[in-house]
Amino acid sequence: MSLKSKVTGLVLAGGRGTRMGRVDKGLQPFRGSTLVAHVLARLKPQAASVAINANRNLPQYQVVAGESPVLPDFLEGFAGPLAGLQIGLQFCPTELLLTAPCDSPFVPLDLAERLHAAMAVQDADLAMAVTMERDPEQPDAAPYRQPHPVFSLIKASVLPQLDAYLETGGRRMEGFFKSLRVAEVLFDDSAAFGNINTLEDLHRAERATAAEQTTATPMPMPNADAASGPAPASPAAARPADSDPAALPVDQAQRLISDRITAVEATETLPLLNALDRVLAADIISPINVPAYDNSAMDGYALRGADLPAGGAAPVTFKNIGIAYAGHPFTQAPQQNECIRIMTGAAIPPGCDSVLPQELAAAIDGENVTIAANAIRAGANLRRAGEDLPQGGIAIAAGKLLRPADLGLIASLGIANVTVRRKLRVAFFSTGDELRSIGEQLEAGCVYDSNRYTLFGMLQRLGCDIIDMGVVRDDPHALETALREAAKTADAIITSGGVSEGAADYTRDIMALLGDVAFWKLAMRPGRPLAFGKVQAEQDSAWLFGLPGNPVAVMVSFYLFARPALLRMMGADSKLQTMQARAMDTIRKRPGRTEYQRGIVSTAADGTPQVRLTGAQGSGILSSMTEANCIVVLHQAQANVAAGQLVDVLLFDGLT
Numbered sequence: 001m002s003l004k005s006k007v008t009g010l011v012l013a014g015g016r017g018t019r020m021g022r023v024d025k026g027l028q029p030f031r032g033s034t035l036v037a038h039v040l041a042r043l044k045p046q047a048a049s050v051a052i053n054a055n056r057n058l059p060q061y062q063v064v065a066g067e068s069p070v071l072p073d074f075l076e077g078f079a080g081p082l083a084g085l086q087i088g089l090q091f092c093p094t095e096l097l098l099t100a101p102c103d104s105p106f107v108p109l110d111l112a113e114r115l116h117a118a119m120a121v122q123d124a125d126l127a128m129a130v131t132m133e134r135d136p137e138q139p140d141a142a143p144y145r146q147p148h149p150v151f152s153l154i155k156a157s158v159l160p161q162l163d164a165y166l167e168t169g170g171r172r173m174e175g176f177f178k179s180l181r182v183a184e185v186l187f188d189d190s191a192a193f194g195n196i197n198t199l200e201d202l203h204r205a206e207r208a209t210a211a212e213q214t215t216a217t218p219m220p221m222p223n224a225d226a227a228s229g230p231a232p233a234s235p236a237a238a239r240p241a242d243s244d245p246a247a248l249p250v251d252q253a254q255r256l257i258s259d260r261i262t263a264v265e266a267t268e269t270l271p272l273l274n275a276l277d278r279v280l281a282a283d284i285i286s287p288i289n290v291p292a293y294d295n296s297a298m299d300g301y302a303l304r305g306a307d308l309p310a311g312g313a314a315p316v317t318f319k320n321i322g323i324a325y326a327g328h329p330f331t332q333a334p335q336q337n338e339c340i341r342i343m344t345g346a347a348i349p350p351g352c353d354s355v356l357p358q359e360l361a362a363a364i365d366g367e368n369v370t371i372a373a374n375a376i377r378a379g380a381n382l383r384r385a386g387e388d389l390p391q392g393g394i395a396i397a398a399g400k401l402l403r404p405a406d407l408g409l410i411a412s413l414g415i416a417n418v419t420v421r422r423k424l425r426v427a428f429f430s431t432g433d434e435l436r437s438i439g440e441q442l443e444a445g446c447v448y449d450s451n452r453y454t455l456f457g458m459l460q461r462l463g464c465d466i467i468d469m470g471v472v473r474d475d476p477h478a479l480e481t482a483l484r485e486a487a488k489t490a491d492a493i494i495t496s497g498g499v500s501e502g503a504a505d506y507t508r509d510i511m512a513l514l515g516d517v518a519f520w521k522l523a524m525r526p527g528r529p530l531a532f533g534k535v536q537a538e539q540d541s542a543w544l545f546g547l548p549g550n551p552v553a554v555m556v557s558f559y560l561f562a563r564p565a566l567l568r569m570m571g572a573d574s575k576l577q578t579m580q581a582r583a584m585d586t587i588r589k590r591p592g593r594t595e596y597q598r599g600i601v602s603t604a605a606d607g608t609p610q611v612r613l614t615g616a617q618g619s620g621i622l623s624s625m626t627e628a629n630c631i632v633v634l635h636q637a638q639a640n641v642a643a644g645q646l647v648d649v650l651l652f653d654g655l656t
């Protein structure tokens, strides 16, 4: 049963509109229709049916609602959203009710899906959206959690509890929620939950181009009309007041991305030699003990430990009765004080449990081998059956990116074919009118496109199937075509450029039009702007990573955001390995953002790791990137680093 068939949508439009001069908020004109029509249009694809809760102007709401019901509160006197929720639950013909207020024209299109996922995992009665916000007055202060109780998915079965709560005179949503098991779901786009509270907010949002509202475009997606022409209003003025450009910390952005991304399902079974650099889809279970039998770790003499003098205190002489070679076992058990000449890897003869390395024999005289006092312990120099891998044990766990050692281990088990995840398809292109490809004439004001080459290299290293889509001009139609084509063929799309606020950068507008894409300003340097979300092209979709255009920023953003996400899609572990090294010089650093500085890690005279920066750290300076073998990570709260202090270092690990 699809989720949609279990969900009834409810647009909450029953308020008094106090902050909007008592006008009926939902009916305010907005982008060619009304606010409530936008919310309705965004809930409809997520629900079997949708109702509107309204207490005034019911005929007008009915016009917007069409066939859908318009439900006035059951309680008297504008009792607030809980009264709307009550009538919604009374009406709700399905298991679940999805609510959104009438002044949130940008409500996410995956609201039901994401709330439901959390509800199921946490066995909750209700799942509610939360966002991380920053105080615009105090940009350096820690972000805080902002709950959005009116954006909730609620089990219809909680109605008796709500009735009881309202009966006691309770009117606050948070108060009622205290009696429920509530799951909170972190959404990354504050603007989507930005209600339009004042007429001023409304006019500001109305003036904005559709595209600047990022995830905000109502379904169905606007056509080319909306995609043509530059954005007239300045983006800062265009976004709702609460989508403050305050920067998002790196770890939060990483979590927001990883929360949404799942591994591709499809797998394929390949001959072992073709599985290098692929991600194992199922555990490799050892069909045998490795080693399969007890064998010698040394060339020497196999003997019975019991024949060594007690405490090993005296020399002792053994009689050699035969030879065991690797592949040619000696099967006769020795008698007391007899030994067998044995080679490394040969099976230990029956009854033996110790090996004397031949160089430790005090004397060899014909078949007599004399062992000096204390030369070996009983049990020495044996490799026991199963000591590497026991039969039936997990030899390699699913999710491992197979490297040469893994191929060797799998081969040691006699396994010929392995099941791996299918390769990821990643499309990438550069954006910008100033870009020229190698071989083209470099006119004044132009630069050669380097990002496509760094991206090519990094994607290739990750083992993706790559689709190089070249340079796309700063032209809305070309960008739309490229993004659509990429969404049809690829699992992920990586673009560079156009994600900041520049006037000729159409990338943001088009990305927003084609999908549910958030534009972040991150508290980091380089790599401040980043776009992330899903681009849709009919039934197909792909995750989009819109990386900044500056040549070093694109690499750092790839490394920190795209790479872990792609690895996650590949079903692989994505942890980045850091180490610590001593700063060789002072490093200037401003608290409040994470800085990633290019460095060279080396070994100091005392053998410990040390690091120095590669020089100019501008985000366009690629030469200092090529010299580097690591990134020095200067954390958000960190200030200037004195020479000799330890700093965290991310090794490139072959990626760059």
Ligand SMILES: Nc1nc2c(c(=O)[nH]1)N[C@H]1C(S)=C(S)[C@@H](COP(=O)(O)OP(=O)(O)OC[C@H]3O[C@@H](n4cnc5c(N)ncnc54)[C@H](O)[C@@H]3O)O[C@H]1N2
Pocket: 430, 431, 432, 434, 435, 447, 448, 449, 450, 451, 452, 496, 497, 498, 499, 500, 501, 502, 505, 526, 527, 528, 529, 547, 548, 549, 550, 551, 553, 619
């Ligand atoms: N007013 C503001 N301006 C900028 C901000 C900001 O917050 N407010 N952020 C700055 C930061 S930080 C970065 S990073 C850049 C990112 O800008 P875009 O992603 O929009 O990239 P473009 O403007 O298209 O290009 C920036 C820069 O990089 C060069 N570039 C782009 N693509 C390539 C390529 N494929 N190969 C080589 N070089 C490339 C391009 O020519 C520009 O010089 O925005 C800042 N501005």
Ligand code: MOO
Pocket: 524, 525, 526, 527, 528, 529, 548, 550, 553, 619, 620
């Ligand atoms: O951070 Mo931008 O990413 O300085 O180049």
Ligand SMILES: [Mg+2]
Pocket: 431, 432, 433, 474, 497, 498, 505, 549
């Ligand atoms: Mg550009």
